[in-house]
Amino acid sequence: MTWLDSLTLASRSLRRRPGRTVLTTLAVTLGATLLVALASVATSAGSRIVSKLTNGGPATAIKVAASKADSDQAYTDDLRAAGPKPITDATLNALRQSPHVATVIPVITSRILAVPPPFGAAASPISGVSAFGDTMVGVDLSQAHNLPITVLAGRLPQPRSLSEVAITESYLDHAGMSLQSALGTQVEIAEPQAFQSQNGLQYRGRWIRAEIVGVVSQQVGSGAFLVSIEQARLAQGWAIAGVDGGDAFPLPTSKYTGVVVVASSLNDVHAVRQMITSLGYANTAPEHLVASVLRYLRVVDIVLAGIGAIALGIAGLGVANALVAAVRERRREIGVLKAIGARDRDILRWFLLEAFTVGLVGGVIGTLAGLLIALWVGVSVNTYLTEQGLQSIQFGDLSWPLIGAAILGTSLLAIAAGVVPALQAARLSPKEAVAGV
C-alpha cells in the first residue's frame, strides 16, 4: 500500500465520522491553544519583568563608574565606590578587548540649568518661570537598545542630534507638564562654565534650545535630560574651558563619567564584572537579582508547561479513544485489507496517519488560536497599562520555534496516542477480522 493510499484511507475515514473527528480535533486544538497561549504570555511577561529589572536594557548590561572599586565590589550587585578613577579611551579599549564583552558604551554627564517654557525674550530665566539645576546624560543613542532606557512616550533623540532631548518624569514634575503635553515643546538649557572675574568666581552659560521628542525612564546616569553624547561632550568641553568651580561646580576629572558594558550572555556577566573590578573600576549590575528572578520565572514556566501538558495529555487520550472506537468499528475493513494482502505495517500506517492528521490539523488551528489569544491578552493588558501611564508590553511576537514545536509536538503526541490502537488493528487476526465478510 502506498503512502497516498494510506492517506486517502485516513482522510476518508475521518470524514466518515465528522462528529467524532471534529470533537477529537477540537480536543487537540484546545490543548495546543492553551499551551501556545500560556507559553506566549509567559514569555512576554518574563521579558517584561527582566526588562523592568534592568530598566529596559539588556539583563547583561553592567554599569561602570569613574570610581575605584572597593574590596567588596566583586561580591555585590551594588556599586562600591572608593574615590575617583578616570575613565579614558584606553579604559574603553581595554574593556572592548576583554573576553565575553559584546558592547562598550561610554557615558558623559554634565550639570546644567534647565528652563521650561514659556520663555522670555532673552535667553535666560525670566520671572515666573522656575529654572532648575539638573544633569544631562549623553550616550551614543544608536546603542539605546543596549542601555537601561525605556521610552514611555514619543521617541529618543536622533543619535547625533544637538537640538533634540528626551526627558524623564522628573522634568515633568519640575515643569508641571503631563507626559503627552511635554512632547514637541522646547526647553532652554544652560551649560555652565565657572570663570574668575573682578567680583570673584562667577558662572556663565552656553545656552541651547532643544525640542523634547520623548519621555523616558533611564538609569544610565542620574539626570532628567537624555541627549546625544555629542551634546554632552560640547557641554563638558565648555565647562573645562572655564575654571574649577569648587565644590559647587568642580571641573570634570574623567573624560567619561561612566561606561555601560554589555556582556555576551547572562552566564558571562559575573566574569566580566570580575574583569572590570580587576581593572579597578566600581561597577554595578543586577546580576544576582536577575538570576534569582529568572529562577522563579523558570518555575512559572514549568508550572504553565505542566498545565499545557495536562491539556495535551487529555487531547491525547481523546485521540486514543477515537482510534480505539475506529478500530472496533473497522474490523471488517481491516480483515478485508489483510485478506487481499495488506501487511501489518500497512494497517498500522493507515491508523497512525489518521492520528497524525488529527494532531496536525488540531496543532495548526490550536497554534493560531493560541497566538491570537496571546495577542488579545496583549492588547487588553496594554490598554490597561497605557491607561495607567505605564509602558506597554510587546506581545504576540511570532516565535517560530514555539510555532514549530507546538505543531510538531501535537502531531507527535497524536501519533503516540494512536500507537496502541493502531497496533491492535495491525495485529488483528485476518481470519477473526474477516469473519462475517
Next chain:
Amino acid sequence: MEALHDVELDIQAGGYVALMGPSGAGKSTLLSLIGGLERSQWGTLTVGQHNLRELGVDELAAYRRTTIGFIFQHFGLLDLLSARENIELAASLSASAKPGPQARDLLEEVGLLDRAEHRPGHLSGGERQRVAIARALVNDPSLILADEPTGNLDAGSAMRVLDLLERVHRERGCTLLIVTHNEAVAQRAEQRFRLDAGRLLR
C-alpha cells in the same frame, strides 16, 4: 475445538471445485486455511510452491496478495473507496510483484466501467460482487477462493456472477474454489466435495 479432522483434499491447478456442507461443517475454516488467513495446527497444506505452514506473517500476506483472489459473500469492498479505487488499492498492495491488468480494464471486463467512480453503497449487490471479482483478479492470482459468492444475491444476479466467475476461470486458467450451500451452484463445478462435521466426503 477441532474444526477440521482428517481432511485430505487435492485440487488440480486450473480446476473448478465446489465445496458444500451444512453450517459449522468447517467450509469457511478450510477456505481460510487455503487462503492463508489462518494457520493449520497439524498436517500439510501446500498451494503451488507454497507450504503454508512454513510461511511467516509477512510471507503469508505476500502469498495472499500475489497468489489468492478472495471473493466474499458480503462482497468485502471498502465503503471509503470507489469501485475503481477498491481495485487500485489491491493492485498497489502488490506493486512490487508482477504487473497485473489495470482497474479500468477489469471494470470493463465485468461490465461496470460506467460505475467506476461509484462507491459500493451506490451499487447493487450484483454490481458489488462483480467489482469484488475484478478486485480479486487485479493481481492475476492463480487461485480464486469464493465464499458463498452468490449467497447474498437474487437469482438473476447470482447467475450473472457465476457466469463471470466461470468465464474468468476458463479464460485465465486460474483455479476456482467455491464454497456454497446452493446445490445448483455446486452442480456447475467440475469437482464437488462435501464437508460434514469437519470430515471431507466426495
